[in-house]
Amino acid sequence: MTAADPLSAPPSPPDASGAHPDWAISVQGMTKVYGGRRVVDDFDMQVPRGAIYGFLGPNGSGKTTTIRMMCGLLTPDAGQGSCLGFDIRKQQVQIKARVGYMTQRFSLYEDLTIRENLDFFARMYGVQQRRQRVADALATLGLSGRAHQLAGSLSGGWKQRLALAACLIHDPELLLLDEPTAGVDPKARRDFWAEIRQLAKRGVTVLVSTHYMDEAVQCDYIAYIAYGRKLIAGRAGQIPQMIGLHTWRVTAPNLDQLEAELSQNPAVEQVARFGAVLHVSGRQEAALKQLAQAQQGQPGQRWSYKETELEEAFIYLMASGTDNFAQEADPGATAKPPAVPPRRQDQADPPPSAPRGAG
C-alpha cells in the first residue's frame, strides 16, 4: 500500500478518465431512482487515496445509497466511475474483495459468537492464516475473553467495534463506514476515531458518513449531500470559504430577544447560539458589517468578526436540507432542489431564498 501524501494533491479537480491512480474513488453522474424518485441524482465524488473523507447530509439524503453503489452492492441507474481502479459497474467482485464496508445497521450475525462472526468474514475474504488473524483481531478488540459470547448480546457500542473489526479482517484498501458511531458514547467515539486516523496513516482510505459535527472536523475532505445532490465538496478547511459565509460573534445581555430580532434582518442568514454567544452569519459581507456597526452602539452588545468555521458552515448547509423528509412523504412531487449555496467563492449571486438560521 502506498502512503504518498495525497493531501498535497489539489482538491477535486474533475477527472474525466475515472480510473486515476490517485483516486480511491472517482465517480461521475451517479444516479439511483427508486419508484420514480431520483434518490441519488447526478452525483460526483473524488476521494484521494489515504484520505479521511467525511460524507454528510440530512436523513434520507442518499448517503447510504451512494455508498452502496460505490462498493458494488447496488447498480447505478446512470453514471460511471471507479473504485480502487476497478469499474463500479463491471468489476464489483474485485471491488468487494478490497473494500471493507461497515453498514449503517448492525449486520453481523447476532446468533453467532464474536469469534464465529470474525471467522466467517475471514473465510469469506479468503484471509491467509485465518486463525491467527482472528485471534489478533480479538486481542485488538480486547474481546479475547468473551470470544464465545453471542454477538447479539453485546451492547451497541461493542457491536460497532466488532463490526469495524469484521470489515478490517481482510486488510481492505478502502473503508466505507456508514454512520459508524451512531449511538456510541463520546469516549468510545473518540477511540473509534483514533483508530480511523491510525488506519489512514497506514494508507487506508476512509469514507465515513456521519451526522456529528465533531467528527466532520476530523476529516481531511468533506462532501455534503441533500436531496441526493451534492451541495458542496472539498477540503474540510476550505468548506466555509466555499460557502462564502461571514460570521460575527455577538454577546449581549438579552440573547433570546436579540436572536429573534436578528433573524428578521435581511442581511442575516443564520443565527446560531453557542452557549452565551451568538454566531451571526450571512454571505453579504458589507451588509453584515453595517449591521454590526449599527448594533455596536446598543448597550451591552459586543460584536467581533470571526473566521467562519465548519460548525457554522454545516448549520447553514443543514438548514438548506431539512426538507428531505417532506419530500420523502410526498414521492409524487417533483424534486425541488433546495437553495444551493454557490460552490466557489467566485460565484456571485446568492440564491434568492436563503434559509434562516437554526440554533
Next chain:
Amino acid sequence: MLGYSLPRFLAVLVKEFIQMRRDRVTFAMMIGVPIMQLLIFGYAINSDPRHLPTYVEVGDDSPLSRAIVYGMKTSSYFDFIGQLTSPDEADQALKDGRASFVLVIPPNFERDLVRGLNPQILLAADASDPAAAGGASAAMAQIVQQAVGAVTRGPLANARPKPAPFELVIHRQFNPEGLTALNVVPGLLGVILSMTMVLITSVAIVRERERGTMEALISTPVRPAEVMLGKIIPYVLVGYVQTLVFLLASRALFSVPFLGSPLAFFLGFNLYIIVNLALGFLISTFAKSQMQAMQVSFFLLLPTILLSGFMFPFAAMPGWAQTIGTAIPATHFLRLVRKVMLKGAGVGDVVADMGAIALIMVVIVFLALRRYRQTLD
C-alpha cells in the same frame, strides 16, 4: 479469487449449520413435526371408522335376530351401548350424538320372514358425516345376508334368499384390510417434507434480509450460487433425517411395508426435496418479512394437502381441481411413494411421476434464479 470458491461455500454452509443448531425451536420442529403428524394422521384419522356407538331396539327374540346382532358385533363396525324401548328415544339418541346407529328389528321378524312377508329391519344412521356412516352401512347388508343364510336351513330353506346368478369377486389389492394408515402414512411423507422444506428455506433466507445481515454478506466477494447452495444443503440434510425418522417410525408403528425399489424411492425423494427447496427460495425472493414467508408457505400447503390426493382421492376431484393438483409436486410424489412402498414399483414404474416433478422443478428453479438476481440489487 474471482471464480467460485469452495472455502466461501463451506463458510456459508458451516455458518448455516451453527445457526440451525442454535435455533432450538426450529430444530425441534424439524424432527418433532414429522413424528407428531405421523402419530396424528396415522392413529387419529380413519376414513373407514369402526366401533361406532349403536343402540338396538329388538322386538323379536329369535335365533335369526340374535344371529344378526351377533354378526354386527363381530364385524367390529358396531359397538352396542344399550337397549331402547321407544322410537322417540331412538330419534333423541341420534340427535344428541349418543349413538351413530339405531338398529330396529320389529316383533316377529323371523316368523314373518319364514312366512314370506318380506319384513323390514331398520338401521337408522346419523349420516351427517357420510364417511362415518358409509362403511358400516355397506357392511350391514352383508351381515344380514349372512345371518339369514345361516339360519334358513332345513325346514326354513324355502325362506332362504336366492343366490345371485353371478358372483362378484372383489380383490382389495395392496391394502387388503383397507387400513387407512397404509394409504395416509406414505402420503404424509410428501406433506411433511413439503411443509418443512418450503417453510424453513424461505424463512432462513428472508431472515437474512430482515435482520440486515444480507447486506454484510453480499458486501463480501461471495457469489449468489455459493449463498444459494450453502444455505440450501443443510436443509437437504434435514430432509434426509426427516425421511429416515419417518420411514423407521412408519414401519415400527404402522407396519407400513416397503415393497418396491429403494433406488426409485431415493431418486424421487431427492427430486422432491430439491423442488421444495427451490420453492422456498422462490418465496424468499418476494417475501418482505419472515412472517410473510411463513404465511405464503402455509398458504401453499393447503393445496398440497387438499388437492394432491393426500386427503381425498385424486380421481374423485372435479376436472379443474385435478388440473391444479397436477401442477403440485406433492401429487406426483405421493403417487410415486405409494407405488414404491405399497405396490412394489421399480424405477421403470415411476418414470412418469419423476418426470412430472422434474418439470415442475425446472420451472420453479428458473423463476427463483431470475427473481434472485433482481433482489440482490
